[in-house]
Amino acid sequence: MKNLLISILLLVSTSSVFAQTGITVGPPRTYFIAGPGQQQTQRISISNPSKDYTMELAVSFEDWQYSTYGDNQTFPKGTLATSCAAWLSIPEIYFSLKPEETKMINVNISVPKDYVALDTIPVRTAMMFVTQMNPKTGVNKEGANIRIALRSGIKLYQALPGKNNADIEIEGLKYNKGESQTLELNFSNTGNIWADGQIAVELLNQENGKKTELPSSNFFTMPRDKRIFPIPLPKELENGTYLASVLISYGEKDAVKIGELEFNYEKSN
Numbered sequence: 001m002k003n004l005l006i007s008i009l010l011l012v013s014t015s016s017v018f019a020q021t022g023i024t025v026g027p028p029r030t031y032f033i034a035g036p037g038q039q040q041t042q043r044i045s046i047s048n049p050s051k052d053y054t055m056e057l058a059v060s061f062e063d064w065q066y067s068t069y070g071d072n073q074t075f076p077k078g079t080l081a082t083s084c085a086a087w088l089s090i091p092e093i094y095f096s097l098k099p100e101e102t103k104m105i106n107v108n109i110s111v112p113k114d115y116v117a118l119d120t121i122p123v124r125t126a127m128m129f130v131t132q133m134n135p136k137t138g139v140n141k142e143g144a145n146i147r148i149a150l151r152s153g154i155k156l157y158q159a160l161p162g163k164n165n166a167d168i169e170i171e172g173l174k175y176n177k178g179e180s181q182t183l184e185l186n187f188s189n190t191g192n193i194w195a196d197g198q199i200a201v202e203l204l205n206q207e208n209g210k211k212t213e214l215p216s217s218n219f220f221t222m223p224r225d226k227r228i229f230p231i232p233l234p235k236e237l238e239n240g241t242y243l244a245s246v247l248i249s250y251g252e253k254d255a256v257k258i259g260e261l262e263f264n265y266e267k268s269n
Contacts (some may be wrong), residue, residue: 023046023047023048023049023055023130023132023150023152024045024046024047024048024049024102025044025045025046025047025130025152025154026044026045027044027154028154028155029154029155029156029157030042030044030107030128030154030155030156030157031156031157031158031159032084032109032156032157032158032159033158033159033160033161034109034111034158034160034161035111035115035117035160035161036111036112036113036114036115036116036117037111037112037113037115038110038111038161039108039109039110039111040108040109041106041107041108041109042106042107043104043105043106043107044104044105044107044128044154045102045103045104045105046097046102046103046105046130047097047100047101047102047103048097048098048099048100048101048102049100050099050100051099051100052099053099053136054096054097054098054099054134055096055097055132055134056094056096056132056133056134057094057095057096057097057130057131057132057133058093058094058130058131058133059090059092059093059094059105059128059129059130059131060077060093060128060129060131061077061085061088061126061127061128061129061156062074062075062076062077062085062126062127062129062153063075063076063077063078063079063080063082063083063085063125063126063127064080064125064126064127064153064155065080065082065125065222066220066221066222066225066227068226068227068228069227069228069229069230070219070220070221070227070229072153074127074153077126081121082121082123082124082125082222083124083125083126084109084124084125084126084156084158085126085127087109087110087111087112087124087158088107088108088109088126088128088156089107089108089110090105090106090107090108091105091106092105094133107128107156109156109158111158117160119192120224121223122159122160122164122192122193122223123157123158123159123192123193123194123222123223124157124158124159125155125156125157125158125222126156127153127154127155127156128153128154128156129151129152129153129154130150130151130152130153130154131149131150131151132149132150132151133149135147135148135149136148136149157194159193159194164191164192164193165191165192165193166189166191166193166194166195166250166251166252166255167189167190167191167195167255168187168188168189168190168191168195168197168221168248168250168255168257169187169188169190169257170185170186170187170246170248170257170258170259171186171187171188171226172184172185172186173185173186173244173246173259173260173261174261175244175261175263175265176230177266177268178268179268180230181232181233181265181267181268182230182231182232182233183201183230183231183233183244183246183261183263184228184229184230184231185199185227185228185229185230185231185246185259186226186227186228186229187226187227187229187248187257188221188224188225188226188227189221189222189223189224189225189227190223190224191223192223193223194220194221194222194223195220195221195250195251196218196219196220196221196250197218197219197248197249197250197251197254198216198217198218198219198248198249198250199216199217199218199219199229199231199246199247199248200213200214200216200246200247200249201213201214201216201231201244201245201246201247202214202244202245202247203233203237203242203243203244203245204242204243204244204245205238205240205241205242206240206241206242206243206262207240207241208240210238212234212237214231214234217229219248219250231246233265237265237267238265239265239266239267240264240265241262241263241264241265242262242263242264242265243260243261243262244260244261244262244263245258245259245260246258246259246260246261
């Protein structure tokens with residue numbers, strides 16, 4: 001008799017569409033601007049694209065933060081000092097979606113009247129999880145019966161009304177020799193609001209003038225976040241002396257910060 005395994009897939013905010021696993025959620029990030037004693041409601045869409053399968057779903061709230069490398073870290077509700085999970089509510093915790101049905105959920109935030117914002121915590125966050133309660137049966141590549149349950153997370157942000165300043169500061173840029181052959185960018189969010197944007201890198205071979213542009217990367221940060229951002233160098237890069245120019249563009253006004261580094265590149269054996 002084949003063993004029955006239960007697999008839970010965790011999908012967090014990288015995309016609003018998860019059709020291959022049987023659910024569509026959007027938007028992946030939701031923002032609240034509300035001060036002490038204020039309430040605000042945002043709407044989130046959840047759809048079941050299946051043509052023949054009814055999904056039983058449950059909604060819950062947890063805490064989250066970014067790691068130094070930008071990975072998502074989740075914690076039980078109320079664990080982090082930056083949590084706003086206790087301020088959030090929805091009309092229905094449990095509901096079902098018929099095949100090809102879409103449901104709009106009202107997510108409400110209610111900031112306590114006596115809330116006093118700290119300069120060290122200008123933004124609060126939470127994660128809203130939508131969990132499938134009736135796992136679907138399937139077979140994995142080894143032939144074992146499995147039951148796949150979906151759990152997708154939507155990031156929620158709260159900030160105060162008024163002037164919010166997004167700011168990124170580059171704190172370091174270095175070349176890591178050896179097997180890794182990477183550039184390492186260190187930067188921090190020194191503003192009082194979330195900041196996201198793109199990182200673009202250009203390498204100039206100072207011996208022959210050849211320019212190499214690396215693929216741009218997206219990043220997301222919260223106030224006071226410190227980030228280590230490894231930048232892999234192309235395997236086909238020629239040996240030589242290079243000038244690396246790193247451009248960080250961020251915020252609604254596309255602010256720009258630039259860092260430069262001269263380094264001697266030599267392929268590892």
